[in-house]
Amino acid sequence: MTQSPQTSTAKTQKLTPFQDKIKKPLRKQQISVLQINLGRRCNLACTHCHVEAGPKRTEELSPEVCEQLIEIINRFPQIQTVDLTGGAPEMNYGFKPIVEAAFAQNKEIIVRSNLTIFFEPGFEDLPQYFAQHKVRVVASLPCYLQSNVDKQRGTGVYEESIKALQQLNALGYGRDPQLIVDLVYNPALPMSEDFNLPPAQEKLEKDYKAYLEEYFGIQFNHLLTITNLPIGRTKQYFQRRGWHQIYLRFLEDNYNGETVSQLMCRNELSIDYLGNVYDCDFNQMENLPAKMPNGEAVTVSKLLEAHNLDLISTIQTAPYCYGCTAGSGSSCGGSLI
Numbered sequence: 001m002t003q004s005p006q007t008s009t010a011k012t013q014k015l016t017p018f019q020d021k022i023k024k025p026l027r028k029q030q031i032s033v034l035q036i037n038l039g040r041r042c043n044l045a046c047t048h049c050h051v052e053a054g055p056k057r058t059e060e061l062s063p064e065v066c067e068q069l070i071e072i073i074n075r076f077p078q079i080q081t082v083d084l085t086g087g088a089p090e091m092n093y094g095f096k097p098i099v100e101a102a103f104a105q106n107k108e109i110i111v112r113s114n115l116t117i118f119f120e121p122g123f124e125d126l127p128q129y130f131a132q133h134k135v136r137v138v139a140s141l142p143c144y145l146q147s148n149v150d151k152q153r154g155t156g157v158y159e160e161s162i163k164a165l166q167q168l169n170a171l172g173y174g175r176d177p178q179l180i181v182d183l184v185y186n187p188a189l190p191m192s193e194d195f196n197l198p199p200a201q202e203k204l205e206k207d208y209k210a211y212l213e214e215y216f217g218i219q220f221n222h223l224l225t226i227t228n229l230p231i232g233r234t235k236q237y238f239q240r241r242g243w244h245q246i247y248l249r250f251l252e253d254n255y256n257g258e259t260v261s262q263l264m265c266r267n268e269l270s271i272d273y274l275g276n277v278y279d280c281d282f283n284q285m286e287n288l289p290a291k292m293p294n295g296e297a298v299t300v301s302k303l304l305e306a307h308n309l310d311l312i313s314t315i316q317t318a319p320y321c322y323g324c325t326a327g328s329g330s331s332c333g334g335s336l337i
């Protein structure tokens with residue numbers, strides 16, 4: 001595990017602008033991933049949630065934007081992956097129509113599920129629905145031990161997550177090569193200025209697999225380790241303690257240039273429930289829209305009008321980008337190198 005730098009010096013050192021660190025503008029490559037944030041509604045309200053989602057949030061995809069997204073899925077063979085997130089994506093408008101459009105076009109479909117949604121009234125059919133549409137399930141389980149999960153996500157979340165994973169296993173997930181279930185680990189928010197990056201992904205995956213198999217008979221495919229980026233509730237947590245700048249400094253001190261070519265923003269479009277386009281979900285949460293070379297913000301309508309998904313040349317960056325490039329790197333697909 002990476003140890004914290006001396007925080008006394010961290011407090012006084014200025015952060016290098018991310019653009020200067022990478023030395024040249026971060027260029028977009030050909031788009032192959034469409035990540036759609038369907039809305040902010042969620043049955044949970046986790047402490048680390050960068051989306052600040054919860055049961056009382058009402059923002060969700062409109063029927064018009066949903067139709068436009070289906071048009072993009074149908075029209076552009078270059079899209080290989082449709083990645084659905086939220087909130088709890090399953091609770092927000094457009095979830096099933098988009099899954100079915102992507103399935104009909106033979107795209108890889110990812111749903112970022114909190115698993116506990118399987119036990120909410122009206123959502124009990126989800127495991128079978130996922131299996132029928134070969135949806136790859138990416139589920140947060142920030143620790144394989146109950147107390148740590150319940151602390152981060154709420155009492156009872158661990159038990160429901162275990163039951164949900166057992167249901168998925170019973171349908172063939174984690175066993176049938178076409179039915180993939182991955183788990184996501186992110187470090188607990190720190191209690192002091194002794195910050196940590198996630199431990200090595202491969203080693204932690206082995207520990208998760210051994211524990212979940214031994215105690216619950218659970219099998220899963222991959223463990224994805226994700227660094228806490230200081231945005232949303234995580235940023236507020238750091239700011240309340242006066243640690244925001246120190247944490248950014250810690251991330252910069254662990255900068256690893258080898259991660260830059262693998263950053264997830266290179267080939268993805270992140271879409272919000274209003275049809276605005278961002279370079280990644282983090283920029284979406286921080287309201288930093290993707291831009292065309294003429295400075296105009298990109299929207300789903302503009303992509304369709306131009307009949308071109310590759311309207312962005314330079315990715316918008318911010319200090320929290322250091323979270324993606326620290327140590328082994330971090331993305332929605334886990335560590336980068």
Ligand code: SF4
Nearest residue numbers: 042045046049087114
């Ligand atoms: S389950 Fe995910 S979207 Fe919902 S509150 Fe927790 S972190 Fe946020």
Ligand code: SF4
Nearest residue numbers: 263265280282321324
């Ligand atoms: S936050 Fe990460 S994924 Fe988003 S633009 Fe910055 S480096 Fe890229």
